[in-house]
Structure formats: structure tokens, C-alpha cells
Amino acid sequence: MPKQETSLLVNIGQLLTLRSPAAKPGPRRGPDLKELGIIKDAAVLCLGGKIVSVGTTKDALRDSWVKNTIKKNRKQITEVDCSGKVVLPGFVDSHTHPVFTTPRLIDFEKRITGASYEQIAAAGGGIRASIAGVRNATVADLASHVTHALEQMAAHGTTTVEAKSGYGLTLESELKSLRAIREAASKWPGTVVATLLGAHTVPKEFQGCSQKYVEIVCREMIPRATRERLAQFVDVFCEKVAFSPQETEQIFVAAESNGLAVRAHVGQLSETALEPLLRFNPASFDHLDYASDGDILQLAKHDTVATLVPGVNYFLGIKQYADARRLVDAGVPVALATDYNPGTSPTTSMPMAMSLACTQMKLAPSEAIAAATLNGAWALRLAGRKGSIEAGKDADLAIFDADDYREIPYWFGVNRCVMTVMNGRVVSRK
Numbered sequence: 001m002p003k004q005e006t007s008l009l010v011n012i013g014q015l016l017t018l019r020s021p022a023a024k025p026g027p028r029r030g031p032d033l034k035e036l037g038i039i040k041d042a043a044v045l046c047l048g049g050k051i052v053s054v055g056t057t058k059d060a061l062r063d064s065w066v067k068n069t070i071k072k073n074r075k076q077i078t079e080v081d082c083s084g085k086v087v088l089p090g091f092v093d094s095h096t097h098p099v100f101t102t103p104r105l106i107d108f109e110k111r112i113t114g115a116s117y118e119q120i121a122a123a124g125g126g127i128r129a130s131i132a133g134v135r136n137a138t139v140a141d142l143a144s145h146v147t148h149a150l151e152q153m154a155a156h157g158t159t160t161v162e163a164k165s166g167y168g169l170t171l172e173s174e175l176k177s178l179r180a181i182r183e184a185a186s187k188w189p190g191t192v193v194a195t196l197l198g199a200h201t202v203p204k205e206f207q208g209c210s211q212k213y214v215e216i217v218c219r220e221m222i223p224r225a226t227r228e229r230l231a232q233f234v235d236v237f238c239e240k241v242a243f244s245p246q247e248t249e250q251i252f253v254a255a256e257s258n259g260l261a262v263r264a265h266v267g268q269l270s271e272t273a274l275e276p277l278l279r280f281n282p283a284s285f286d287h288l289d290y291a292s293d294g295d296i297l298q299l300a301k302h303d304t305v306a307t308l309v310p311g312v313n314y315f316l317g318i319k320q321y322a323d324a325r326r327l328v329d330a331g332v333p334v335a336l337a338t339d340y341n342p343g344t345s346p347t348t349s350m351p352m353a354m355s356l357a358c359t360q361m362k363l364a365p366s367e368a369i370a371a372a373t374l375n376g377a378w379a380l381r382l383a384g385r386k387g388s389i390e391a392g393k394d395a396d397l398a399i400f401d402a403d404d405y406r407e408i409p410y411w412f413g414v415n416r417c418v419m420t421v422m423n424g425r426v427v428s429r430k
């Protein structure tokens with residue numbers, strides 16, 4: 001791991017602190033999602049991987065503690081003149097599938113011509129192509145793919161990433177995927193949270209007897225991943241084409257008894273009844289293109305975050321997006337993520353996800369920013385350390401070449417991130 005630095009960022013045009021407006025506990029909801037806690041002409045001092053001081057440039061330079069720190073550490077301190085740019089908490093991409101080997105170009109081209117899921121599979125595409133790639137790869141091969149994805153994500157301002165397994169679907173290849181995540185994470189200055197997604201789809205060998213596969217997930221994968229400390233979360237794709245609500249509960253029970261927290265893919269292709277799953281206190285429910293009024297009311301009463309992934313709808317050409325406005329206005333805590341994966345969302349760009357959230361889901365730019373930072377941290381149970389720029393939190397920052405934060409989702413398809421700070425380590429882009 002690279003050495004942490006002492007750094008002082010000054011002359012920040014807009015510093016988006018995301019500090020709580022009224023010290024309200026829990027993830028951001030309703031009108032609070034818009035509160036960015038902006039400081040103009042700001043400065044941030046980072047020491048030992050943590051944020052130690054936040055204020056205006058004038059106050060920072062006048063503050064004797066900051067002055068003494070600069071004086072004592074003159075040689076080691078990295079002074080960054082942000083020249084009026086925008087600085088915000090590094091993005092928390094709380095839903096990604098980075099353990100795969102090749103892009104799914106057959107799917108991409110066939111789908112454009114209107115081919116069905118079955119036709120794509122018959123042509124050698126679909127999820128099975130990813131599974132074959134992962135089963136045949138070594139840990140080192142997979143780790144290099146994950147590393148490449150993490151570097152791309154950081155280049156776009158992301159400093160914390162949730163990374164799922166899920167293209168192995170055997171005990172050994174799921175563990176291999178998690179080991180690849182661990183290996184890549186150990187070399188990256190940002191923060192990675194690993195999730196076991198053994199229940200991504202029912203593998204071909206278990207078609208028609210999914211229960212046998214669920215037992216492997218519960219009795220073999222979850223205990224081994226726990227014992228080897230390879231995952232913090234267990235995820236399930238709960239959908240008609242994948243695992244039933246009953247199977248999801250069964251997997252959640254196994255996760256709970258092994259001490260792992262849970263999250264789930266729900267409501268992507270059809271409505272999933274969420275209330276029975278809420279008793280497991282999931283960290284997040286992801287997708288939610290379909291959700292009933294009753295479940296939305298329930299979600300508004302819980303801290304389970306609704307993680308929306310508009311890149312999927314964009315890439316698949318689905319006109320209908322998750323109804324983010326309905327969720328936010330009902331008081332459901334909403335996060336945004338890329339859902340980076342080879343089949344349905346091959347993007348590492350959180351600004352792109354935010355742009356789609358604004359133009360297609362009608363979130364305000366301020367709401368998209370809070371959803372991509374602080375609420376993403378809540379979705380990973382890391383809000384005590386990540387997602388806002390406050391003294392005591394991890395020094396995770398993104399610097400954008402912009403005068404106004406609204407430019408981040410505005411300039412779509414280009415990367416305006418010029419620098420990131422990850423656990424105190426400054427990484428320049430340009």
C-alpha cells in the first residue's frame with residue numbers, strides 16, 4: 001500500500017462537504033438529499049489518511065495548528081492549489097461486478113439487431129460466456145482485470161468500490177473470484193468492499209434443480225468465504241429468472257448465521273415482494289425498476305438503501321428507468337451506482353451514472369451527488385468513515401475541473417476528474 005501523505009488542499013472554488021445539515025442520523029432522505037454543505041474558497045487538511053481540518057482557505061492559513069503542521073512537515077506536505085475547482089467526497093460505487101475476463105460484444109451487437117436472450121446465448125453470448133472465462137482464469141488473471149477496473153473507476157473520481165463475485169458459480173471459482181478482489185484491493189490505494197454473489201444465476205448444471213445449488217451457496221460458499229474473510233456481504237439476484245424470494249430468504253439465513261450482512265438485486269425485471277426480506281435488515285436493495293407502493297412505504301421507514309443503476313437501462317436501451325422521484329419524494333434513501341459488469345452496464349464512470357440519473361430519472365444534480373457519495377457509503381455501512389468531508393473521516397476526495405458542481409453530471413461522456421485523494425494518497429490525472 002502506498003504511503004499516506006500529509007496534504008493541504010487550498011483555493012477550492014466549491015467544497016461539497018455533505019456534512020449533515022441538522023446532525024440527523026441515518027442515510028439522506030427527501031429534501032435533505034439536496035443539502036451539499038458547500039463551502040466556497042475552501043481548504044482541507046489531510047493527515048495520516050484522515051481528514052483533520054475543513055474550512056475556508058483564509059481560516060486554514062490563519063489557523064495556528066495548520067500553520068504548525070505545515071512548518072513541522074514542510075518537506076513532506078503536499079500543497080495542492082485547486083485554482084477554484086470543485087472538490088467533493090470521492091464517489092462510493094456501491095454495486096459493481098468487476099471479476100470477468102472479456103467484454104460481451106456478441107450480446108452488444110446482437111441486442112442492437114433485436115435478438116432475444118435465447119438467440120444471444122445460442123450465438124455464444126450471454127452470462128455463460130462470462131462464466132466460462134472466469135472458470136478458466138487464474139487468480140492473477142482475474143486480479144489484473146479487477147485492478148484495471150479499479151484504476152478506471154478512480155480516474156473518474158471513485159475512491160470506494162463494492163466488488164462482487166458471481167461469474168464463477170462453483171465453490172472454487174467463486175472463492176477464486178473473491179481472492180482476485182482481495183489481491184487487487186491490496187494494491188489499490190482506495191477502499192474495496194467484497195461481496196459474495198454465488199447466487200447470481202442458476203448455473204447450467206443445476207437447471208431444474210436450483211435447490212441443490214442454493215444448498216451449495218448456503219453450506220459451502222458462505223461458510224468458506226466467511227472463514228477465509230473473503231467477503232463482507234452476501235448478495236442474491238432475486239428474480240423470476242434467477243432465485244425465488246424463498247431461496248433468497250434461505251441464503252439470507254445462511255449469511256446471517258455466518259455473521260455476514262446482506263444485500264439483494266430486486267425488482268429489475270418484475271416486482272419483488274420486499275417486506276419479507278426487510279427482516280434481514282439488508283444494507284441495500286438494488287435496481288428497483290419495479291416496486292409497489294406498499295414496499296416503498298416500508299422502505300421509507302428503514303435504513304435499507306435503494307441503490308439505482310441507470311447505466312443498465314441506458315445500455316440495454318430500456319426507455320423506462322427506476323422511478324427515482326417517487327422513491328426520493330416518499331422518503332426512501334436512494335444511492336447511485338454504476339453496476340459495472342460486462343453484460344448490462346460496462347461503465348466505470350459514476351459521473352455518467354449521475355448524468356443519467358439527472359436526465360432520465362429527474363434527480364436534481366445535488367441529489368445525484370449525495371446519492372453517489374454519502375448514501376453510497378450508507379449502502380456499504382461505511383458512512384462513519386466515508387461519503388462526506390468532515391474531520392475524522394477517511395481522506396477520500398475527488399477534484400473536478402469545474403467551477404460549479406452541476407457541471408459534473410452536465411458534461412456527459414467526458415472525464416473532468418483531474419485528481420483523487422484515496423485514504424490520504426494524492427493521485428494526479430493531468
Ligand SMILES: [Zn+2]
Pocket residue numbers: 095097265339341
Ligand atoms: Zn448487479
